[in-house]
Amino acid sequence: MLQTTAFVVVCHAWVTGLRRDPTRLVTSKPPFVRPPDTSPAQRRTSAYIGRSAAAPRPVPTPPMPTLPRLLPVVAALLFAQAAGAQDSWRTHADLSRARVALDSFTVFAGDRPIGWQRLGWAKEGETRIVGLVLWDWKPLSKTVGSSTWIMSDEITLNGVSQRSEVRFSTKLVELGLRQQGRMGTTDMRITLDRAQDRIVGSALTPSGGATPATIDVSASDDVIDDNALSVILPLIRWREGLTFTIPVLASGKGTTETYTASVVDRRTTTVAAGTFEVWRVALAGGRYVLEADVTAAPPYRVVRFGPRGAPMSAQLVR
Numbered sequence: 001m002l003q004t005t006a007f008v009v010v011c012h013a014w015v016t017g018l019r020r021d022p023t024r025l026v027t028s029k030p031p032f033v034r035p036p037d038t039s040p041a042q043r044r045t046s047a048y049i050g051r052s053a054a055a056p057r058p059v060p061t062p063p064m065p066t067l068p069r070l071l072p073v074v075a076a077l078l079f080a081q082a083a084g085a086q087d088s089w090r091t092h093a094d095l096s097r098a099r100v101a102l103d104s105f106t107v108f109a110g111d112r113p114i115g116w117q118r119l120g121w122a123k124e125g126e127t128r129i130v131g132l133v134l135w136d137w138k139p140l141s142k143t144v145g146s147s148t149w150i151m152s153d154e155i156t157l158n159g160v161s162q163r164s165e166v167r168f169s170t171k172l173v174e175l176g177l178r179q180q181g182r183m184g185t186t187d188m189r190i191t192l193d194r195a196q197d198r199i200v201g202s203a204l205t206p207s208g209g210a211t212p213a214t215i216d217v218s219a220s221d222d223v224i225d226d227n228a229l230s231v232i233l234p235l236i237r238w239r240e241g242l243t244f245t246i247p248v249l250a251s252g253k254g255t256t257e258t259y260t261a262s263v264v265d266r267r268t269t270t271v272a273a274g275t276f277e278v279w280r281v282a283l284a285g286g287r288y289v290l291e292a293d294v295t296a297a298p299p300y301r302v303v304r305f306g307p308r309g310a311p312m313s314a315q316l317v318r
Contacts, residue, residue: 087244088222089261093235095172097300098149100126105314106272107157115157117314119302121231122150151231159184164227172235173221174199174228177251190251194219205252215254223247223256229283233292234300238263238279248285259285269293269304271315276303 100122107115149168155161162181169175179190183206192201192215199219202212224232226248236242243262250257264280278293292305306313 089224089232089236089244089246090172090222092237092242092244093172093232094237095235097235097298098172099299101299101301103301104317106317107155107314108312110311115155115160117153117155117157119230120150120152122152124148124150151228153227153230162188164190166225166228168228171221172232174219174223174225174249177201177225177227179227179251192225192251199223199249199254203252203254208252213254215251217249217254217256219249219256220247223249225249225251227251229259229290230292230302230305233281233294233302236261236281236294238281238294238296240266246283246285250286257285259283264291266296267293271303271317273303273316273318278303282308 098121102118102120105117105119106113107117148170149172151164151166151168153162153164153166155163160181160183162179164177164179166177167175173194175194177190177192179188181188186206187204188206189204189212190201192199192203197218197220198216200216203215204212224246229246229248232246240263243260246259246261247256248259249255260283262282262284264282266277266279269276269278276293277296279296281292281294283290283292289308290305291308293303295301295303301316303316304313
């Protein structure tokens with residue numbers, strides 16, 4: 001595994017260098033060109049090495065392109081930039097699909113159940129319906145708006161227990177996160193709040209040591225917490241060929257990464273909760289690709305999700 005990882009890193013470094021300097025693709029040495037006006041005796045002397053006996057001939061400067069020649073080039077660049085741009089996920093979202101719900105999943109490793117997960121999605125004032133345990137939330141800035149939607153995520157899995165609650169505004173702008181749990185004997189705790197165009201707070205994670213790390217990161221309205229992706233997916237109007245990007249906040253690290261969401265295909269899938277017509281969706285970003293099955297008909301919900309290529313998945317029970 002280590003050798004394979006090293007090979008991938010080397011290939012990635014080579015490709016990155018090639019993008020910066022395309023001439024690296026040329027593997028043959030350039031032909032030797034003898035400097036002008038030099039004799040064999042001069043070429044054998046150490047004094048000659050590294051310089052020419054005669055001054056180099058001036059290279060004529062090519063004329064600047066005229067405006068008519070520049071216009072097609074500029075137009076082609078603008079077209080390529082527009083073609084490569086990705087829409088915001090909000091362009092493809094239908095916020096009316098948001099529903100008060102509590103979905104329960106069993107986590108499988110192959111065919112063996114190894115844990116459970118429960119996702120809750122509710123409005124302020126309706127949280128008792130889904131049994132959410134709220135935290136005392138006060139906005140750090142009057143400009144962020146009032147909390148309307150609350151996402152709750154609970155999971156217990158092989159010695160790991162965790163609970164997360166994310167608050168959103170009416171337009172589904174993240175306002176804050178509270179998360180706590182344990183991994184073995186190690187406590188985990190994250191507290192984040194929106195302060196205008198930034199997410200600030202602290203994170204205590206197993207990989208971060210015994211002291212909470214300070215979080216202060218720029219966050220646009222489109223940024224989605226990595227704990228809340230599963231409740232955003234049912235809001236998207238999926239269709240064949242759809243691809244867009246999502247800026248994702250890695251709440252434990254205080255960084256944002258760009259994920260690419262795309263439709264794999266439309267299929268029928270069967271889980272404990274029943275048989276559903278779904279869109280198979282891929283989320284590529286970070287260190288893995290997450291695949292999720294989202295129902296193609298209301299009530300829109302995720303019925304299965306898990307990392308691509310791994311024998312682990314969460315499947316809807318009810």
